[in-house]
Amino acid sequence: MSANVQHTTAQKRGIYLSIAVMVLFMIAVLAGFLHKMGQPRVITDAELQLNGAIKLERPRILDEFELLADTGEVFKTSALEGRWTLVFFGFTHCPDVCPTTLATLNNFYQTLDEATRKDTDILLVSVDPQRDQPQQLHDYVRYFNPEFHGVTGEFLSLKRFANQLNVPFNKVPLEDGNYTVDHGSQVVLINPRGHYHGFFKAPLDPAKMKLTYRSMRTTYNG
Template structure:
């Protein structure tokens, strides 16, 4: 009887040892997995730059975001486009026109490339808007042909000239009609304006635009704004 009790005690002790070893191994594996996930998250997270580093690389953030006045325009689907249309996402806004021979299509293609390369979470928070600087020729129908060519999710915007001009002035983007033979062209600022998810003018990407710098600075700005509640 004593021998049976001893064997049972040894067996119970062995089981407890095995259970303890298993628990220890599981705890180690979980700890390693957590550390690995944190490492992967860190190396995949965009680097956060200082304000000076952002400026050096062409992104300028306003000291205080500028609240935009209300406006009423139309997108390339014929739907209303106003200040509320800029809320809820970061908006990359470019003023251009469909008859532009070089700068506009180059910039639109560059913005499409940017969206294919930025972090997935940041991509979900981003929309691209092309505002026409030539409403006389850029109707809703014309923008509907032009804008989706670069990306089906891009938004084209047109409307009354005076409304577009006032919006451009608020965003520090000048544009002016310039006679060219029997027709005309439009001189306009080439910077990409950044509107924050509150619908406020937040900053801009200056020219000359460069894909690598745009990706670096834009992701940094959004990451910093998200984590710091800016």
């Protein structure tokens, strides 16, 4: 092989190598950018509030309680440990706020990535134990999403639990002899230690909930 041919071959190899290095570098930069884009955005407490979420300065430890799960099993304080739980107080005869909230929570839940959904529970606490038996509650919440759960219990137990989470509710008689239940519309966030971590204010917005929820998860110390 002549010297010119060898020189030309070496030049081509150098060019190919340079192109390969540049392509790999661009791929690495793009992969890093996409990875960063997929990471939760951490926002300040002020930004959380602007987006409808309040994080407690110090998560609140809950007193022991005992309720009734929609499966008929006992639901204790320890059942909230190990996962993130979004808690909403309502009842199956609720004409508007409850179905709207559960539909919104389903929309929010569907926007989460699979890994986040796996350790996120949505829990409806029925404040109408007189009418909401476990099976009825079970069917109601799973109509909105088969992964959602419900609990109820004795009125005083429900009241004590709600008071710990700053959620008011009261039974209101109607003129026809029936009754309804007025209740707070916020969605409470329980962290994996089973502590009251914060809440989302109504009206709920799935996109804002996703932003604030992912940020609070990221900044959680455990």
